[in-house]
Amino acid sequence: MRPAIALCAPSATAPCSSLYRLEIKPDTPQLAEASLILPQGRDGEMWLHAQGAAQGLAPQIVRPHCDEHALLEQEARWLKPAGCRRVDWQIRFDVAQFGREDPARHRSLYFPDRSWWLLSAATSLLRPPDDGQAHLAVNASVLGGGEPVEGAWPLPDSGAAPAFFAIGNAAGTTVGVQRVRVTHVADSPATVWRMGLIALQRRAIAWLAEVMRVKSQERLLVVWLGMDRTVGKISDASGDRSFISCYRPGDARGSTVSLMMLAHEQFHQLAALDYQASHPAWYGESLAQFYALRAMMRLGSHPREVQALHRRFIDAARPLEAGLLDWQRRYEAGDAAAYPQFHTQGATFWHQLDALLRLASSGRYGLDQDLPALLGTATAEASPLPMALRRQWREMAGPAVDALIQRYLGSA
Secondary structure, eight states: OOOOOOSBOSSTTSOBOOEEEEEOOTTSTTEEEEEEEOOTTOOSOEEEEEGGGGGTOOOOEEEEEETTEEOEESSSEEEEOTTOOEEEEEEEOEEOOTBBOOGGGOOOEEETTTTEEEEEHHHHOEEOTTOOSEEEEESSOEEOSSOOBTTEEEEOOTTSOOOEEEEESOOOEEEEETTEEEEEEESSHHHHHHTTHHHHHHHHHHHHHHHTTOOSOEEEEEEEEEBOGGGOSOOEEEOSSEEEEEEOTTOHHHHHHHHHHHHHHHHHHHHHHHOOOOOOHHHHHHHHHHHHHHHHHHHOSSHHHHHHHHHHHOOTTSOOSSOHHHHHHHHHTTOTTTHHHHHHHHHHHHHHHHHHHHHHTTTSOOHHHHHHHHHHSOOBTTBOSOHHHHHHHHHHHTTHHHHHHHHHHSOO
């Protein structure tokens, strides 16, 4: 095994970190040995869970035990007894079938052609409740998001988006964009290169990083999986600093949708680097969708498909059932119909506001100039948009700004 980081920092006030170990065994490639070593102070009885179980994702966890005693299982949760600080289990990897894997299922996969593994933390790692950032050490080469510390890779806290890792002979390709490095891994690298997906993604994230004024250094992972039409619609799986995207060879529309989804999630990932202001879901999702569509329009690839995708989300003539603030309240109450409105009505709002500002300034000014302030200023229902920006927009474009906000947000 690689050397592991210390479970606790030397400072008495520094937080302790859970450590995961993963041992890949080439002679039994579908079964890997996993363990969780809890920090001091977490040796009491507690329920462990697979992070994706709450979303209906099937765990790939086999026989969790502590000192050879099996843990009690109840509805995809396992009870760790008091006094136990190390839990061991096996991870059962599915054998990947080209074209048959749906990223949305978050499966951990084994690819026998090149002997590499895709680890999905959401279905394969046991997380304690309220677990902060943890680390993962593996006995093989690893490609992932973030920077490893003493050979151990960062895992996001248990309440954040999960993580993915490519392990073994994954043959990744890394491209640099300003201070951000993106490593691409594919089940068929030649196909992904031939389709130009890596080059297109690099151009999209380069523009996003520029318009968002990204200054921080980061490492991101993108894994491409081929997906037949018979498996289902184009899907993805977003992680904290990693992303699983699907592609369909020869399908221009499918490639366009996949790149848009990737641009949307990488907007979120880039925003998290330099902007810590809190925003409601409608705000962050609608901005990400608007700028993902902007990035696609700038690529110049498959223009007919991109225009159709743009019209699908941005439509000023679409009737509005409710304002975005009302949709936010419905979303928080569990209404499944609310979330898509952030991507359609929300993106249309930003598009209309951008057009209004550009018209008023004869094309000299738009949302791009205000994006750092939009991302860096906290917002809430009582103040859904940064007040300084609202005043600035009103001075530039007049009462049409308030009318637009009233129409789309439902609040003047």
